[in-house]
Amino acid sequence: MSYSAVILAAxxxxxxxxxxxxxxxxxxxxxxxxxxVEAVYQAGVxxxxxxxxxERDKVREILADYPVNFAIQEKQLxxxxxxxxxxxxxxxNNTLLVLAGDIPLLQAETIKGLLQFHxxxxxxxxxxxxxxxxxxxxGRIVRDNDAFLKIVEEKDATVxxxxxxxxxxxxxCFQAANAFAAxxxxxxxxxxxxxxxxxxxxxxxxxxxxxxxxxxxASSDVFGINDRVQLSQAQAIMYRRKNLALMKNGVxxxxxxxxxxxxxxxxxxxxxxMPFTIITGKTKIGNNCEIGPYSHINDSLIGHEVVIENxxxxxxxxxxxxxxxxxxxxxxxxxxxxxxxxxDFVEIxxxxxxxxxxxxxxxxxGDAQVGENVxxxxxxxxxxxxGYNKHLTILEKGVFIGSNTNLVAxxxxxxxxxxxxxxxxxxxxxxxxxxxxxxxxxxxxxWATNKKKER
Ligand code: UD1
Ligand code: MG
Numbered sequence: 001m002s003y004s005a006v007i008l009a010a011x012x013x014x015x016x017x018x019x020x021x022x023x024x025x026x027x028x029x030x031x032x033x034x035x036x037v038e039a040v041y042q043a044g045v046x047x048x049x050x051x052x053x054x055e056r057d058k059v060r061e062i063l064a065d066y067p068v069n070f071a072i073q074e075k076q077l078x079x080x081x082x083x084x085x086x087x088x089x090x091x092x093n094n095t096l097l098v099l100a101g102d103i104p105l106l107q108a109e110t111i112k113g114l115l116q117f118h119x120x121x122x123x124x125x126x127x128x129x130x131x132x133x134x135x136x137x138x139g140r141i142v143r144d145n146d147a148f149l150k151i152v153e154e155k156d157a158t159v160x161x162x163x164x165x166x167x168x169x170x171x172x173c174f175q176a177a178n179a180f181a182a183x184x185x186x187x188x189x190x191x192x193x194x195x196x197x198x199x200x201x202x203x204x205x206x207x208x209x210x211x212x213x214x215x216x217x218a219s220s221d222v223f224g225i226n227d228r229v230q231l232s233q234a235q236a237i238m239y240r241r242k243n244l245a246l247m248k249n250g251v252x253x254x255x256x257x258x259x260x261x262x263x264x265x266x267x268x269x270x271x272x273x274m275p276f277t278i279i280t281g282k283t284k285i286g287n288n289c290e291i292g293p294y295s296h297i298n299d300s301l302i303g304h305e306v307v308i309e310n311x312x313x314x315x316x317x318x319x320x321x322x323x324x325x326x327x328x329x330x331x332x333x334x335x336x337x338x339x340x341x342x343x344d345f346v347e348i349x350x351x352x353x354x355x356x357x358x359x360x361x362x363x364x365x366g367d368a369q370v371g372e373n374v375x376x377x378x379x380x381x382x383x384x385x386x387g388y389n390k391h392l393t394i395l396e397k398g399v400f401i402g403s404n405t406n407l408v409a410x411x412x413x414x415x416x417x418x419x420x421x422x423x424x425x426x427x428x429x430x431x432x433x434x435x436x437x438x439x440x441x442x443x444x445x446x447w448a449t450n451k452k453k454e455r
Contacts, residue, residue: 001119003045004094004176006086009033009101010053010073015227021055023101024062025231028238028262029280031062032225035104042108043115045097049089051082078194080186087180095119096176102225103170105234110221117214118173124209125178125201127151128171130219138167139198141213148213150202155191166215168198169222178204286320354397367409371397377421379404396431
């Protein structure tokens with residue numbers, strides 16, 4: 001049996017009140033539509049057509065790296081009309097999965113369950129439904145005794161029908177030929193004046209075809225996003241799922257309610273995540289680390305036994321046993337080798353810091369190559385920018401930088417060189433030398449006493 005999928009994503013999503021099409025809004029850093037496409041892929045359906053319309057270039061751009069087909073719906077005349085637009089993209093001998101692009105919590109397992117059920121039962125159409133305490137807004141599954149009868153939309157439902165708690169998830173499986181044939185029979189005689197996709201299920205049923213409903217308990221999987229409140233609710237569920245998966249894999253999360261981790265993040269066992277921590281993008285974290293509280297890390301590689309407290313790390317590589325923070329800012333293209341200490345109010349940008357080196361307080365290190373065992377005193381600044389270009393600072397291994405040193409780049413200090421506190425160094429220093437740049441202090445005896453007498 002061959003499978004195709006059509007994802008409906010042409011709508012504007014009026015209720016989002018946004019310039020952007022709804023499916024482009026992000027959850028866990030990734031557009032809604034990508035969550036759906038990836039779940040479909042993982043379920044084994046690789047022939048995917050996406051119906052686009054409103055702001056279609058923005059949707060296409062997001063999917064540029066994905067091998068999907070597009071069908072265009074010029075005017076958004078309803079979900080049924082949207083599926084019609086995919087008529088020529090789909091092989092009519094296939095089994096067809098149809099779903100909306102606004103259900104980012106959908107998981108591959110749930111799709112697989114639907115496909116299997118549909119195939120095993122040899123159905124012509126299968127609707128995935130679920131029971132909700134508050135079904136308001138969704139289409140309802142109307143049954144005659146137990147058998148499926150039709151789907152009725154909220155806006156068309158009678159008072160009685162509105163009491164039905166079993167809702168249409170908007171995820172269906174069809175024999176493609178039957179679905180497209182039934183689409184020719186729908187009209188716009190309904191409260192919204194739209195071509196409802198949901199009508200074809202009642203039509204197929206009336207024609208005596210085998211239409212079945214699969215009631216799933218995975219209610220959060222079918223959670224549809226129509227406005228910003230639902231966007232935040234879906235996000236909360238997604239973070240909760242990720243935290244659970246991490247904890248099951250041996251990560252301690254002190255307070256899941258204040259821990260926000262994107263789906264693709266990997267964290268190894270026995271690492272502890274403290275409260276108020278955000279870990280995003282393609283970050284990987286090793287074993288036995290202590291991350292947070294109050295830390296934000298994105299797209300970074302963190303080794304084992306690393307401690308990061310109250311700090312911001314962006315696109316950086318942190319070696320094993322590094323100690324970072326509190327209040328450190330590690331910027332892109334920074335590489336910290338093993339056992340480096342970066343202390344409070346230190347900013348590191350595009351620099352390579354050798355093993356066992358320390359930058360404990362109040363420093364800016366940018367465009368620098370720092371060797372092993374270097375100690376950089378408080379208040380040190382690499383003056384890397386002359387207003388036009390960025391220049392390199394090289395500190396060879398064992399260098400000792402006194403407090404409040406300005407290193408005017410380009411500059412190189414040889415192995416074990418030492419700078420005196422308060423120096424501005426603007427030329428290279430040979431290995432083992434001391435360099436001091438300091439005015440001789442001028443001492444005027446009894447200056448203060450005399451000043452008082454003058455008054
Ligand atoms: C739809 C179902 C409803 C179901 C609910 C589940 C219909 C008529 N109703 O309602 O039974 O309970 O989903 O979430 O199908 N779209 C297009 N073109 C259009 C209209 C919509 O591509 O002309 C796309 C939208 O971009 C969206 C999806 O179809 O991704 C669903 O549309 P939406 O307006 O959200 O339908 P609901 O009112 O949620
Ligand atoms: Mg919807």
